[in-house]
Amino acid sequence: MKTTAFIRLLAGTMLAGTVPYVHAQSSVALYGIVDTSLRYLTNADAKNDSQLAMGVGPVTGSRWGLKGSEDLGGGLQTIFRLENGFNLWNGQLASTNTLFSRLAYVGLSSNRYGAVTVGRQNTPLFDQLGDVYDPLTVGNYDQDGWLPGALGYGLRSNNAIKYNGQFGGLNVEGMYSVGGVPGSLGASSMYGLTASYVVNGLSFDAGYQQNSDSANNKFRVVNVSAVYSLDSVKAYAGWLHAQDNTGIVDLYMGATGSPASTWTPKTKTNRIDDGFYVGTTWQVTSPLLLTAAGYYDHSRNALNSDGTTLGRGTRYSAALLAEYSLSKRTEVYGTVDYIRGTGAATADFPGRNNQTGIAVGLRNIF
DSSP states (O other), X not given: XXXXXXXXXXXXXXHHHTSOOSSOOEEEEEEEEEEEEEEEESSOSTTOOOEEEEEOOSSOOOEEEEEEEEEEETTEEEEEEEEEEBXXXXXXXXXXXXXXXXXXXXXXXXXXXXXXXXXXXXXXXXHHIIIIIOTTSSOSSTTTSHHHHHHTSOSEEEEEEEEEEEETTXXXXXXXXXXXXXXXXXXXXXXXXXXXXXXXXXXXXXXXXXXXXXXXXXXXXXEEEEEEEETTEEEEEEEEEEEESSSXXXXXXXXXXXXXXXXXXXXXXXXXXXXXXXXXXXXXXSSEEEEEEEEEEEEEEEEOTTSSSEEEEEEEEEEEEEEEESSSSEEEEXXXXXXXXEEGGGGGSSSSSEEEEEEEEEEEEO
16 A cells, blocks of 8 residues: 555544544544754764764654544543654655554553553653653764663563553553563563652652563663753753663664674673763743753773774763744754763764764654
């Protein structure tokens, strides 16, 4: 089926779903974000050439989705969500051969007891960092989104059973992803848990996540985060501690074109990372939002540039982002970021051990 015909079919289904039934209230909504940026980047290849390219926005990727619910009575609802990620600058799917790469789930939601959903979903760690505790909401550029992106191995998971409950100021999320490997319940599985609490403008979060590869090697991460809100200003701080024997963090830490980005994962190295971040957002005026963020990571047992020996590395980055709303749906933005690495972390760069990026872009939300 052609893509245009498929979208028309989904749109028709959406419109039909908005018609209220006599015995139950149901709704289906179409939503999305259309976002792209023009970005200048230094030391973009092994020759240390600069690059001007169009690509993803700094904090939101382009997407469209369908979400819906049906009231079953007694405070109980059936819910579903399908969310596609795509590249605005070339029209391609964000993930090859995967239509709903971002979200695809169905479940039951209770006003009193919370929600249980099954399918492809965000991990609890990703929910908390992306929605509340990371000032850049898990950034998209290699140069400023590497810490939660790499240490949050498996920010989304297939075959997942997830619980989300809100009890006053306390939010609890738990997820278990079925591995599906014959003879092993642990291989290719994951589980995670977060608990957050809000009181008097102060939000705390703590969580744990474990992922297993197909050979049952483990990746584990602990996170502790906090946000304090005072009028138009928010202050952020967090710590992530990760232990990896799957080899995937060495690969994910590498920026585009770097030696690390081309490696085959090397398992059982016991790589350990301690990552810290701080940041602030300031709603200067109703249309103008400013964000500043800094990220630092110290790694042990990380692969050196030769892809064989192990060593220690440090890397840090800083980003400034200004967003200006032209309307309730449309905004323009500009961002500047800088990153530098030493030791084993130099393998994460395509050329020199530092990069500076400058970008401007346009976002429309529907």
